[in-house]
Amino acid sequence: LHVRFCVVPSPYADEIAQIAREFAAMDPNARRVVVAGEDDYPEEEVAVAIADVANPGAVVLTQAGNVYAVLDVDDARNGGLIDLSFAKARIA
């Protein structure tokens, strides 16, 4: 099971997906990036998670499918925070 980095639709979605994929590629066994429209994009969980967040950029789900973190657009473009979210969600 993977930690899923779900890219929320936004003007920066492509940029976020690209950098997140680079960090996900370091551990293909545990990390995965999904964007809106893909089969395993969890529409409902993401919608609930970003309900009260201004400028949501991504939602990080643990292996069990629980929401680990919601990153705003600014944080979701920050490679260090992407890497850290992947790692912390893995051992959460």
Added chain:
Amino acid sequence: MKRLLLILFVAMPALGQGRPYILSVEEIPQGNANAILCPQTSADCSADILSTLQITPNLANVPRPATATASLNADEASDGQRRAHLNEALGELNQSLDLSRQIIERHGAGEQSEALEAMSDQFARLRIALNDAVVKYLAVDRPGEDIQRGEEYRAAFRTPSATGQWLAEQIRTLDQRAAARAAAGGLQLRLAAARVRANAPPEPLHLPGYDTYEPLSVTPIQRITFNVSSEERARNAADVQATAAIVSLVRTNFKALADAYKKQLADARARVDAALGAVRQSVARNGDLNVPVAMLAKDLNDLAAGASEPLKSQLTKTAADTTTLAATVQTTISALTAAQTSLASVPSKLDSSSMNVAAGRPDLVLDNVLGIAAGAQTTVTSTIAALRSAHDVLPPQLAAVESDLRALGANAPAVGSLVVARVRADLIEAIVAPIRDLDATKLILGALGNRNAASSAKTAGPVADVSAPQVTTVANPMPTRLEIARTDPRDNDTIDLAAQVLDGANGVVYEEHRSVRVRFYGWHSGLSSGLVFVRAQETAQENLKPEAAAIWRIVRTPRPWEDNWRHWYFRARPAVGMHLTTLHFGGDNDAVQFGLGVSAHLFDDFFQLGYGWNLGSTTRRGYGYFGLGVMKILRDALAGR
């Protein structure tokens, strides 16, 4: 005068101990128990093999002229902190990248395992630690700021590959500052470590922050384990063999030589046994293969007789090709049967007990062994030739029949393709394994007769890599750690720590060496050997005759400070374990037997007692022994010379 000398004699040790070393060495035991500080005024100390050494340089202890500044490095403390965080980050980054490569490779190969999951967990921990170290580094200059939202942090993690470059830039900046300070008159430090082992050249070790050597991987060491390292196994095997050689000296001078040959012959025998097993299976499976192939040829001929052209010609050609194949199959099966018969006699020829025939005549042992090897080699060579010939001839004939059957299409007999598949899978493939085993056997047997082979192998060793990594000069001395398990350690190794202090003009102003002896302290398992004197339960069988024993035992090595009456085991060094020993129930001319049992040792394996049972006997199997750890004594004596 005498009084002056006496005063000097008494005062010198005190003078020597007046100044502490600039290197402070702490042993951090496994499991992060309380650190043990090596005496600060003694050059030597010891540490457990599973511990980590924390080495802290302190340039304030460098002897300096009274006019010099007290602490030239006081204003560099923040750079010291920065460098420590950067080194930590660099370590985490390197480990995580290494792990990432492994994960990608194994995941790409389709692996799904608990081991891979554990690697992903470890990767996550390393990335968290890397992130943390970078944050701490940046926080040195920006205390209280939200580091992770800053531009520098973003730059450090712009992409996965950017982090290494960013760290290198930061380290370069620190180095430039350090060089500038050094030019202004500050002290610099060079720190190096090496593992010193008896009868081996010193091995340089990596000290994080002080050199560019590659770190060694951690040697898996367990306190109590039946898994014995290959080195310890080899050492013990050598000890047991050497003990056996001593025993042999008592029995016959040539037994040691025979033992060496026995070992090789046993290997050859195992391979012949494997080949014979494969051939037997193949004969059992294919003994009736002649019948279906011959039947196929007959069916094709019958069909051709009743057919009209052009089908008749096609069937006739297929029948002819199948008849040729049938003949070769028959030849091959005959060859396999012959190989089975001839190989069946080889293992008994290679049976090491056959060498005991000459035990009473040492001068005949060598000739006997070489004669056995030569006889077996002839059989093996001819068998390989027969099998290889069959293996090479069958495929083209089989291909011809296959091509014919394809051309016949629906007119081909239904069993045709089945017979072809069986010939390929059961006969051709089955011959491959025996050929491989017998080829290896031929090499072993050939080597037995070739006395130049061993010396040729020795001269063809690898050439040492001399692309020398460097010990670097550091202007910001900081603590560093050395995991002893990363030094490929053995009990009684010594780790030498050398420090050189340089001034602004790169002149050495001070140098010191400290050494840490590596010991396996506490309870631990290991191998031992003994020259034991066996007394059988039935003393007529064997009565206090020397034998060689290999022992696995658990022993407790006490710390030096346990040398007092409360720790009786300090001197007694008790150990308990299990042994395997050679036996000669029934006299010297009988084949060697083996006994298995329990053992108890005292005084560091010197004095040994054991009780066991002869595995080669069904009645009156019991025996007892007392023994001496002669090889250990000899090794210690030689090491002390």
